[in-house]
Amino acid sequence: xxxxxxxxxxxxxxxxxxxxxxxxxxxxxxxxxxxxxxxxxxxxxxxxxxxxxxxxxxxxxxxxxxxxxxxxxxxxxxxxxxxxxxxxxxxxxxxxxxxxxxxxxxxxxxxxxxxxxxxxxxxxxxxxxxxxxxxxxxxxxxxxxxxxxxxxxxxxxxxxxxxxxxxxxxxxxxxxxxxxxxxxxxxxxxxxxxx
Numbered sequence: 001x002x003x004x005x006x007x008x009x010x011x012x013x014x015x016x017x018x019x020x021x022x023x024x025x026x027x028x029x030x031x032x033x034x035x036x037x038x039x040x041x042x043x044x045x046x047x048x049x050x051x052x053x054x055x056x057x058x059x060x061x062x063x064x065x066x067x068x069x070x071x072x073x074x075x076x077x078x079x080x081x082x083x084x085x086x087x088x089x090x091x092x093x094x095x096x097x098x099x100x101x102x103x104x105x106x107x108x109x110x111x112x113x114x115x116x117x118x119x120x121x122x123x124x125x126x127x128x129x130x131x132x133x134x135x136x137x138x139x140x141x142x143x144x145x146x147x148x149x150x151x152x153x154x155x156x157x158x159x160x161x162x163x164x165x166x167x168x169x170x171x172x173x174x175x176x177x178x179x180x181x182x183x184x185x186x187x188x189x190x191x192x193x194x195x
Contacts, residue, residue, distance in 0.1 A: 002060065006046045012038055015087075017062065019045065028062035029083070031072075032091035037064040052083050061087065068095055078127045080120055088115050099132050103151060104168055150175060153187045162195055170194040 005028070007021035014035045018025050028047060030038075039045050047062035048069045061083055063069040068090060075086035089098065092113035101109040102124050110121035150171055157167035174190035175182070182190075 002049045002051050004046055004048045005062070007044065009039055009041050009043055009045050012041060014091075017047075019047065019062075026060055028060045029087060030062050031068065031087045033068060033095065034062065034064045034090075050083075059083065071095060071098070074128055074131065075124075078120075078123055080123060085115050089113055092116075102128050103132050104154065105129065106168075149182075149184060149187065152184055153191055156184075156188050157191060157195070160192075166195065167191070 005019050005021050005026055007019040007026075009017060010020045010025060011018040012035065014032055015029065017028050017030055017035075017038065019028060020026075028049065030047075034047070047064065048066050049063075050061045050069060050072060052059045052061060061072065063072065072083075072086050072090060075081050075089055076083055081089075093101070093109070097109070100106070105125050107118060107121045107125070110116050110124060111118060116124075150168070153171045153174075154167040157171070162170075170191045171187065173194050174187055178186060178190055
């Protein structure tokens with residue numbers, strides 16, 4: 001399997017690029033997110049790749065970051081999602097938003113992506129929520145345990161009969177008031193004051 005390619009960017013479109021490596025041109029399928037991060041034609045680039053082999057096809061898919069490639073691999077392991085739909089998903093929403101949408105069970109967000117209906121959105125949540133919960137990026141001062149705490153508090157409110165989106169909103173408001181160094185019980189209690 002080809003892990004990455006380093007070469008001259010010969011052609012780029014929102015859905016594919018051609019890279020020349022040692023006088024060989026490789027056609028590589030890409031997401032819109034990768035397209036937006038690419039250099040100008042004629043410059044040297046590095047793309048992390050995945051080789052898709054089927055009886056009737058051999059295709060390369062490329063990504064500017066390893067994180068995007070890993071997410072792509074997780075997506076294509078979900079039943080009903082092939083490489084083409086996985087690229088559509090990665091093109092439809094930012095990587096961080098996608099991961100948070102799955103972890104927070106935000107079906108409304110997921111179904112805004114072209115090609116994702118309610119059934120596939122639910123499948124994404126069921127199959128990827130747990131692995132993504134432990135692999136969330138640490139951004140804006142958030143730690144992995146902060147995402148878990150937020151999700152547990154929101155789940156408690158959903159169990160009490162509140163809608164998921166409303167639960168996340170009030171939990172976020174409570175977190176911003178209390179700070180992230182708070183117990184689950186304190187967070188739920190404060191969130192309930194805001195519903």
